[in-house]
Every structure is written in C-alpha cells, then in structure tokens.
Amino acid sequence: MKIYKAYKFRLYPNKEQQELINKTLGCTRFVYNTMLYEKETTYKEKKITKQKFDCIKELPILKQTYPWLMEVDSIALRTTIFDLEDAFKNFYRTKNYPKYKNKYSKNSYRTSYVKNNYKNKIYENIKLDIINKTITLPKLKNMKIRGYRKTKEIKGRIISATVSKEINRYYVSVLYEEELEEKNIVPTKVVGIDLGIKALVITSYGEKYENKKYITKYENKIKNLQKWLSKKEKGSKNYYKVKNKIKEIYKKLKNARKYIIHKITKEIVNNNDLIITENLQIKKLIERKEMSKYISDASLSEIIRQLKYKSKWQNKHFYQIDTYYPSSQICSHCNIKNKKIKDLNKRNWTCSNCKNENDRDINAAINIMWEGLINNIKLFI
Ligand SMILES: [Zn+2]
Structure with a gap:
C-alpha cells in the first residue's frame, strides 16, 4: 500500500x-x-x-x-x-x-x-x-x-x-x-471516542482532552480586538493595524489548534488498535442546535480525518458508526435507554433503571466503543 x-x-x-x-x-x-x-x-x-x-x-x-x-x-x-x-x-x-x-x-x-x-x-x-x-x-x-x-x-x-x-x-x-507493508493486526486495545462540547475528545477509558488554555486566550484576544475594530474608522491607519493584528493571532490560533489535534490523535492511535468514533454528520442531524454549533467546528472533523489516516499508517483499525446511535442516552451499565437525557449541559445523570451515576461524555464514549466492537467482531477471529 x-x-x-x-x-x-x-x-x-x-x-x-x-x-x-x-x-x-x-x-x-x-x-x-x-x-x-x-x-x-x-x-x-x-x-x-x-x-x-x-x-x-x-x-x-x-x-x-x-x-x-x-x-x-x-x-x-x-x-x-x-x-x-x-x-x-x-x-x-x-x-x-x-x-x-x-x-x-x-x-x-x-x-x-x-x-x-x-x-x-x-x-x-x-x-x-x-x-x-x-x-x-x-x-x-x-x-x-x-x-x-x-x-x-x-x-x-x-x-x-x-x-x-x-x-x-x-x-x-x-x-x-x-x-507501507500491510500487516493484519488483531486488536487487543479497543477505544471508543466521543467528540464533545467542553472537552474535544473523550475516550472510553475516561481520558478527557480539553481545549488548552492558550486557545481560549487567543480566542478572547480576537474577540476583544474585533470589538475594538468595530469602533475604529474604516480604512484608517489604525483600522488596518488592528486588522493585521487579528490576522496574526488567527494564524497563531490555527497553529496551536493544529498542534494540539496532532498530539491527541497521535497518542490515541499509538495506544490503541481499534479506534471507534461516531459519524459527525449524523450527530449533527440528531442532536440539538447547541451541539451542531460545536460540531461545525473544523477541529472535530479534522480529528476524525487524522485518526483515519494515522490508523492506516500504522495498520490499525478505524471504524466509524454510520447509523443513528443514541450514545448519550443509553446507560453504559445496564444498556437501558433513558429518554430524558437531553440536556447537554448536564455533565452527570442518574440512570432511571440501575441508578448508576453516569458521566455524560465518558458514558457516551463507552457506548460508542461497544457499538463499534459488536460491528467488528470479525477482526478478533
Ligand atoms: Zn443503567
């Protein structure tokens, strides 16, 4: 290959x-x-x-x-x-x-x-x-x-x-x-990945990769400068000065994001043999507006793109669940669907059936892992 x-x-x-x-x-x-x-x-x-x-x-x-x-x-x-x-x-x-x-x-x-x-x-x-x-x-x-x-x-x-x-x-x-020499790796480490709101990536092992502080710092800086720019006279010398400054910070922000995403995806692919994610397009269709704002963020599709090609480079398996799967509503302990779990800001919820306290994101990642595992049983035989 x-x-x-x-x-x-x-x-x-x-x-x-x-x-x-x-x-x-x-x-x-x-x-x-x-x-x-x-x-x-x-x-x-x-x-x-x-x-x-x-x-x-x-x-x-x-x-x-x-x-x-x-x-x-x-x-x-x-x-x-x-x-x-x-x-x-x-x-x-x-x-x-x-x-x-x-x-x-x-x-x-x-x-x-x-x-x-x-x-x-x-x-x-x-x-x-x-x-x-x-x-x-x-x-x-x-x-x-x-x-x-x-x-x-x-x-x-x-x-x-x-x-x-x-x-x-x-x-x-x-x-x-x-x-690349093609090898058939029988997976021993399987990971489910939830792409999230507050944390970028949550794994079924409970790891959370957050957006780094300096990303927020750059984002706030841009916001402030844009506010400032709106008060400046269009076309004036100061206007262009601020505009260039914004451009510069945007570039820094872009590079910082790229660096973080590369680091995350490299770590995940190095540490696992079968990597399972959701389909962003489907997630966008079913989850609330609030969520689609984050999903449209280029970072999330970039994470998937990198996981895909980096898995290929290492002969590892990448699988994307391609049907509707309510990963955030199913309790990963008892497998019962809790219809009421729709508030995306709620970080934890208690299962109405087994009374288990679920971390919203990790619970979703575990469900994604199981769903992908069931669909890829043939890899283990
Ligand atoms: Zn339960």
Whole structure:
C-alpha cells in the first residue's frame, strides 16, 4: 500500500532567492489566469473544452510572447496547468467555478520531482537534507529550512514540493510517497471516542482532552480586538493595524489548534488498535442546535480525518458508526435507554433503571466503543 506524507518546513531564502520565489509566484499565477481565460474563450467560441495537454503544448508559445516566463522553474509553470485541470474537476463535482487568482489568493506554487541521468551523473531537481536542514529546489540553490528537529531520516521518495508565502514568511512542503507493508493486526486495545462540547475528545477509558488554555486566550484576544475594530474608522491607519493584528493571532490560533489535534490523535492511535468514533454528520442531524454549533467546528472533523489516516499508517483499525446511535442516552451499565437525557449541559445523570451515576461524555464514549466492537467482531477471529 502506498501512503503520502507531507513535511512542511519554514524556508529561509536569501534576498536573491526571495526575489526569484516571488517572481515564480507571479509567473505561475499569470499562466493559471491566462490558461483559464483561454479555456473560457475557446469554449465560448467553439464549444470545445480545452484539455490540459492542449494547454501544455501552448506553454512554449506563451514563453516566446512573454520571455520573462523563462526565468522561473518551468516545471512549476506546467504544474499550474495540472492544478487548473484539478480546479475544473472539482467544479464538476462541487459547482465551485475556478476563480482567477490575484495577489490576495493563496500564494503558493508546486513543482514536481525529476531525476535525470546525465553523463553518468544523477541529477535531481529537488533535494532535501534532513540532517543539515537544507533544501535545493529548481532554479534555487541551497536554502536553510527549519522543522522536524528530531527527525533523522524521511522514508520514501519525493513526489513534489510546494513553496508558499504567508505574510512575509516562506514555507516549503515536501510530499513523500512511502511503500507501507500491510500487516493484519488483531486488536487487543479497543477505544471508543466521543467528540464533545467542553472537552474535544473523550475516550472510553475516561481520558478527557480539553481545549488548552492558550486557545481560549487567543480566542478572547480576537474577540476583544474585533470589538475594538468595530469602533475604529474604516480604512484608517489604525483600522488596518488592528486588522493585521487579528490576522496574526488567527494564524497563531490555527497553529496551536493544529498542534494540539496532532498530539491527541497521535497518542490515541499509538495506544490503541481499534479506534471507534461516531459519524459527525449524523450527530449533527440528531442532536440539538447547541451541539451542531460545536460540531461545525473544523477541529472535530479534522480529528476524525487524522485518526483515519494515522490508523492506516500504522495498520490499525478505524471504524466509524454510520447509523443513528443514541450514545448519550443509553446507560453504559445496564444498556437501558433513558429518554430524558437531553440536556447537554448536564455533565452527570442518574440512570432511571440501575441508578448508576453516569458521566455524560465518558458514558457516551463507552457506548460508542461497544457499538463499534459488536460491528467488528470479525477482526478478533
Ligand atoms: Zn443503567
């Protein structure tokens, strides 16, 4: 089985390299927009959908007309055409029409790995040295990178590298393909997971992973600044200052969330062999409005996404209950459904049948564990 892993590093280009990166970002945007325009006009005039290989054939002509395109990585320009094709594929599926890119669009370009044998010398256009923390990219010579401090080796082969610019920082994300040996693990540790309101994740072992304090700190800071912003004169110097500040904290908040979620999902997958969760879409439909506000939080679907792929990476089992299952209303002690348990703010409730005092979230996680276990009995035989 082939799996793909992306490693994102902070990139430290010198002034000259920065200029070339900026130029490449501009050129790939130009090619993207030009090809999008060409596609649209060809369709309007001839009712023909231009395919990506038609566009690639036109690239040399475009370069002759605009010689400055030749100054940048030619593979990145070609990859842009593939990205445009993907944007159209996405449009047929989701009805989101590809947009023209401007300076404020996502600022990144992608280049593919190429290996050549020239006069008995191997030439690679992307080279990553994880020990000395340097990277070589097409047209750009060695650059310092930072990240993955403890990593001494990356397994697999490089597929592509994406260079991005966020405010005034540069990043490179390197995509690796790794061949994974498939093993059939008979589960010995099973865990049920409830995704919650106050705690992000609650396990059937009774562990609760809360949103960290600094997350709340960032959220409050943003709230306060937004209040402040509403009092400022729109378009004034101070207005933009505050706006940028908000942007900055948002980025910090995003990174902090990402870090916490990675930590949680890594721990859960490392410690268990069969991981069982609910289906968020179904949960959203059945639980109250109050709950759906939290479920729409991207963090929860991100947790599920990570549990899924991290389980796969370790040959572990991931199972999502895909039918309606009233996990918060069933008493995990006697299995009787308590219809009255609907108040989501109530942390504990007493079972009307066995009189057991249930912690709302842990009780739900235990029920999820049992439901998943019953559906996966075949794994144990
Ligand atoms: Zn009970």
